[in-house]
Amino acid sequence: MKQIQLDSLQMNVYETRELMGQAAGKAIEDTINKILLQKNNIRIIFAAAPSQNEVLAYLKNSKNIDWSKITCFHMDEYIGLPIENPALFSNFLDKHLFDELQLSTFYKINSLNEIQDEINRYEQLLREAPIDICIMGIGENGHIAFNDPPFAKFDDMHFVKEIQLDNISRQQQVNDGCFKSIQEVPTHAITLTIPALISAEKIFCIVPGPTKTEALYRLIEEEINENMPATILRKHVNALLFTDESCYQKG
Incomplete structure (x- = not known):
């Protein structure tokens, strides 16, 4: 494992995607238990994407996490898909993590509601208390x-x-196997903003695979700027990035 410091962001590079997922999962597990020594409930924002599969599998199989003390959010949702569609990010997280766990709460974005009402509802939930982990x-x-x-x-x-x-985002959903063609990918979504994400006390960013090589290279090399949104992670004082050699070695 290699450690690289990027301003305030620490990047850990693992030989394989599996080792990366295990290390990230263990770090998240340890952080959850450390916080639970100080408070009775933790608030966590989750990404929902195949890039997170190894980490979600580790967390789902962990015997050392008291999920009954964890309130969960997800960071985005498509507009226009029926509630049973497996491509919905809330359904992805149910399948890959939450279905077999006894959570305190999983707050889902319901994009079938009137959109501005749903935005207001979810924003209020997020602002009720600090976010511990993203x-x-x-x-x-x-x-x-x-x-x-x-x-x-x-x-x-x-x-x-x-x-x-944008079309790059929509094509990525096809590349990830979530849709068969870009025409199937919704054009609009509800998303948490960058201030919401980086408000978390601790951030774990998981970036595996060769399809993310260019993005990782830009995160490392570019000035911190809004045309490369992920560069903002380099300013967070309590963020860790986990990647694998298949992503990093070409950077």
Whole structure:
């Protein structure tokens, strides 16, 4: 494992994706238990994407996490898909993590509600108390959640908003196997904003695989700027990035 310091962000590079997922999962597990020594409930934001599979599998199989003390959020949701569609991010998290766990609460974004009402509802929930942990990835275009360039704002006044997906984001969903064609991918979504994500006390960012090589290279090399939204992670004082050699070695 290699450790690389990127401003305030620590990046750990593992030989394989499996080792990366185990290390990230163990670090998250340890952090959860450390926080639970100090408070009775933890609030966690989760990404929902195949890039998170190894970490979610570790957390799902852990025998050392008291999920009854964890309140969960997810960071984005498509607009326009029926509630039973497996591509919905809330359904992805249910399948890969939550279905067999006894959670305190999983607050789902319901994009079938009137959109502004749902944005207001979810923003209120997020602001009720501090976010302890955010578990995220980065997109092929450098987005975090669905804050795509050039519309990402580091100083967004809101915690939740409606956005239009750029074509790189939509194509990534096809590349990830979530849809058969870009025509099937919704054009709009509800997303947590960058201030909502980085408000978390601790951030774990998991970035495996060769499809993210260019995005990781840009995160490392570019100035911190809104056209590469993930660069904001380099300013967070308590963030860890986990990647594997298949992603990093070509950077």
